Amino acid sequence: MAVPGSETLDLSRAMVLAAPSLADWLVVAPVVIPIIVGAVLLMFRHETKIQAGVAIVGLAAMLISNVLLLSRILDAGPVVMTMGRWLPPFGISFTADVLGASLALTATLVALICALYSISDIGTLGRRYGFYPFLMLMMAGVSGSFLTGDIFNLYVWFEVFLISSFGLLILGSEHRQLDGATKYAILNLIGTTLFLTATALLYGVFGTLNMADIAVKAGNVREGAPLITLAVFFLLAFGMKAAAFPVNFWLPASYHTPRIVTAALFGAILTKIGVYALLRVVVMLFPLERAILSGVIAWVAAATMILGVLGALAQTDIRRALGFLVISSVGNILVGLALGSGEGLAGSIFYTFHSMIVTAALYLLAGTMKGLGGSYSLRSLSGLYAAHPMIAAFALLLMLASAGLPPASGLWPKILLVQASLDAGQGWLAFAVLLSGFLTTVALGRVFILTIWRQHEGEALVEKTSPMFGYVTLGVLAVAVIFMGLYPQPVIDIAENAARGLLDGSLYIDAVFPGGQRP
Template sequence: MTNQIIILPIILPLIFAVTMLFFWKSVKIHRYVNLIGSTISLVVSVIIMIQVLSDGIISLQVGSWQAPFGISIVADLLSAVMIVITAVIGFATALYSIGTIDPGREKFLYYPLLQFLLMGINGAFLTGDIFNLYVWFEVMLISSFVLLALGGTRGQFEGAIKYVTLNLLSSAIFLAAVGILYGIAGTLNMADLARRIPFIEQKELLTAVSVLFMIAFGVKAAIFPLFFWLPASYHTPPVAVSAIFAGLLTKVGVYALIRFFTTIFVHDIGFTHNLLLISAALTMLTGVLGAAAQSDFRKILSFHIISQIGYMILGLALFSPLAIAGAIFYIIHHIIVKTNLFFVSGVVDKLKGSYDLGKLGGVYKYYPILGLLFLIPALSLAGIPPLSGFWAKFVVIKASLEIKEYLIVGIALLVGLLTLFSMTKIWNEVFWKDDPKGSENYIDESYKQISTVKKYLMFAPIILLALITIVIGFYAEPFFNYANAAAEQLIDSSTYINSVLGLK
């Protein structure tokens, strides 16, 4: 009964959250439970990944209701790596939150919400049933709504309204698409769908449904032209929240797109994947151009999420094994790097009391290590060798060259260059130029009041994630091999189908 372990990434966060609710008045216990819980989740996720690597796809029929009638929980290579990354980010955010979240938010159940969020994300990665996926999306979204609005500042509510409205709209579209798909195919189990769809005669209707799914997940993944909610909301909550959102939430959308458009909807690649290709190119361009026009640290980073999502969708849209492997590698790299950049922006804000590039400056002079810690993820994001972003971009671009999509290659390279421009802008404004507040070392009052332990807790996750970036960069081969194997599993869905449906 070793396959029971794959329910743990979903059920453990629930257990930790409930434990915290029992001691709902003691913030101290919340912190410890959250930290210990995140560590346990990390260990469990790694064990699952090792097991998937050695034994192949693991599936579990919840409640012993056989697939396709019950709910299947499935961990293939892609799901396994996603839950590991989620656990890494969960752990990093647990540390960072203790260092940065204010007591007011902590008191209003910040940590249990964090665990509920992780539960939703893990559920979305592990489920093998589309309606269940919808449920996990809701678990994740409702937690994120509260996290986004928690604290109740004016800016937060403005961001939250946009975020909630667009995400609810996308959920409605998702639900409608689920209904129509069930009407056409008579099943919502992903493996069963993958098996049945080639024999369905209403191909046009199927394509229409697939586009509905594309819109629903597109809103969540923030692809062109559905990304407007992201830069409007991600810069408003506390940094720890921004960071976990930036790292994980859009990637759940990307994961869903990858899952749907490799395993299920491959009946009309000429149409659906071309649509994705156009969207990917425009996502990259608009994201990076939007970033160039911004002068707020976190807004620049938010727009860069969008442009980077473009690369992942590009990998999916090209639909060759190499391209999809590139997309998966890109997700791994991007989650680590982007979360880290948000963490750094938070430290700079604590130090200087602002996110506005115009008001910042001189950080490098007094905090050279912080400068270095910014440069590692920033250069990785821009794709400078030998950091992780270089390999990610390299694989996606190589895949486009192989398919002879030269225009796309041009756009991808240009966007890489513009990303470097944006990162240089942040570097110049925040770290290099003199502090506009005067030549002496200006430090915000709030930073002086932070205890030494909390300062260590702020820097520890940044160093941890920077190290991971460097490891992926210098030791890219095992990561790439893994992504390659995951991509092969996605393209040849027969092992997935057989494992879930228990066929030989």
């Protein structure tokens, strides 16, 4: 291409001229698939009998694409695709590394299991009003959040899954759902406003929103830029999204109101996106600022752990108790962020995998128990062991997993976090991790004794719904929990790989700017 009065332009310096390989398309497949499937479901929204089947097929395709993507990253390093063929930082990049791809895979697995459970939980009315299109749109936002390499597009994908989550939250239009959705919307709007403000300030400082570009430039602007202010803004914004203390009050006010399968999706996945954003932005982009704020983050982590589980102990409704346990699990994950060491971050990442699976299983367990006993109340639900011994086995396993006891998955990430805390000379933080595990045992043990072990008085229990889908989905999740507990090394290896990618961003940066073409 020639311009009058100038030399021929070299487009290779501004644009990607070579066609991407077929394998590179894997980085956008987890986003494209749910958008297409969601559009198809929306077009056939009146065909309620096929909604669940189409959604399950779509989520299975997402799962396969995530497995292939993670496999490619483990083999060849981070995968990048830049939209519009413009070279970064001008083009908007999807950048998948071990952390983002592994979390996207875990979230898709949870969503697939929840979709199977929804066959019994979502009736004709819920299908007609869009449960499955909302689910697919939410998963597009979730995958986009985990895989984007651009801060502003992280904000955009946050908005995508938040909009769809509003639809899922009010599905049924009951008074308590509308009340919970109002609190959820207002408080998330505050968090979103903080996020957008921080993003605008970030762009004003760096002139770019590409994460790799920011990581390169941060060292050069640190002396004259308010990076500590930026780090605090992002901590507050993402802390609210993750439901960390003291900005966690929105979660227990809303997560007990929707259908139980929706609560399982929210508790298992949505708070973990806030955690992921904290790890990605604070650790990779602002490492020195994270070190300065580590003491504050440590106290926030401890308060989130302990106050969350104390809130669970005070509840008489199983769903409310689980909401507080979700908060407590976020506190455990924040311990690694506070420590900033490879072992601590690996423990947090492993704990995130564990928490996503176990949280979904706990909510589905609660839904199955309600179907067998007719209530979520600890005052009225009882005698499940005598009538349904299988449910007692699932409950015991998940109680051990949540408390961090063998042979379940929660043991190993807690060991990593405790060891990392002791190595850093933070014995009090290790004690907080162990104390939260003990109190979790008490909180879930109380639920187990009252609902399952306590003898039922009055008329015999009558099944309200068939437990088949509950048993099947809990069985699949139980296999994952036991596998990670008995054979944790593959998961530890992935978590350590992801932690190294956060602490040393060179592979991530080189994937975005190959051949030393850093700006």
